[in-house]
């Protein structure tokens with residue numbers, strides 16, 4: 001077994017001056033051998049460079065060339081900053097690989113969503129701007145994506161084909177440096193994760209307008225997988241087609257959920273079009289590629305992927321339309337301080353059985369943010385409950401409550417604790 005290396009001492013936070021530049025360049029001393037520096041030293045007057053005043057007597061040509069010189073100086077400044085960033089990114093990557101070797105030695109998983117959330121919260125809290133926090137988070141999601149895959153190549157499964165909301169949500173949250181594998185249905189996503197074919201899977205759990213995705217909840221009952229993270233995505237729909245005008249559209253394809261979410265708009269704008277359900281929005285986009293009189297309802301990025309035009313966008317009937325996705329894995333997250341736990345339970349068949357479970361939670365001061373009953377497929381008119389609790393039910397402080405819950409429930413399965421998820425907008429270009 002490889003001995004874990006200790007982190008280098010110099011890889012500690014460097015001092016920065018008021019302008020945010022390293023007091024003693026952290027980057028210049030540690031440049032990657034392959035990187036060709038544009039300049040070794042910061043250009044004079046970096047960031048504080050002031051545009052020179054143009055004397056009244058200068059001709060237009062002269063002032064243009066002064067502008068050009070100034071622009072060139074500002075660009076040199078950007079080049080220098082990029083070199084610093086490159087060097088620091090590589091420094092971070094080296095440290096992360098070291099973390100990866102330590103994890104491999106201890107069998108620790110690579111993905112640590114509580115650590116990632118803490119890191120993003122810490123950086124956004126100390127961000128002086130003008131970089132907006134939303135940009136900072138997006139940049140860091142990609143940095144962490146690269147970091148995870150440097151530690152160990154990661155496979156993520158989702159309901160395909162490419163371009164489904166699950167795929168876009170996964171890329172938004174887990175970044176572009178991991179490998180994504182499409183699966184034909186939710187069952188295959190769960191199976192790939194529980195068999196260890198993929199490290200993580202992404203599945204939709206519920207929509208703010210249409211409610212729970214029953215199939216996803218049911219699959220938790222049949223597969224031994226755990227929720228490690230969640231995310232909320234704003235869902236907007238567009239009408240995509242090879243046709244250039246709405247008048248030429250006589251049939252609309254999509255998944256039943258988007259067709260339902262856009263029903264009023266479709267009725268008002270395409271009253272005579274036939275609405276045809278397909279297995280996904282991405283499959284609908286693929287279908288209309290060689291059907292000039294057809295359109296698909298889906299995310300506008302599907303237009304670029306399939307060479308379609310966007311005939312209309314924002315066509316969902318209620319604009320505040322969100323879907324909650326979760327990241328599933330074969331083991332539970334045992335790290336940090338997750339703030340939510342999902343459970344599946346059945347109750348004994350007697351009066352007050354469900355009330356006793358709820359009372360146990362209430363007495364332990366645990367807030368329940370969701371409770372849903374699903375038919376227990378093995379026995380008709382029997383139900384299994386899916387609940388979200390706002391606590392880490394595995395924590396020592398809830399040991400007594402957990403023991404009591406086990407007593408009150410007929411069966412109880414903990415589906416994992418995880419950090420409460422971010423709200424992401426899939427429509428960022």
Ligand SMILES: C=C(O[C@@H]1C=C(C(=O)O)C=C[C@H]1O)C(=O)O
Nearest residue numbers: 099110111112115116144147148
């Ligand atoms: C670096 C680590 O591994 C992963 C990558 C992270 C990062 O790049 O900051 C953070 C958490 C993990 O998902 C870690 O566990 O600290």
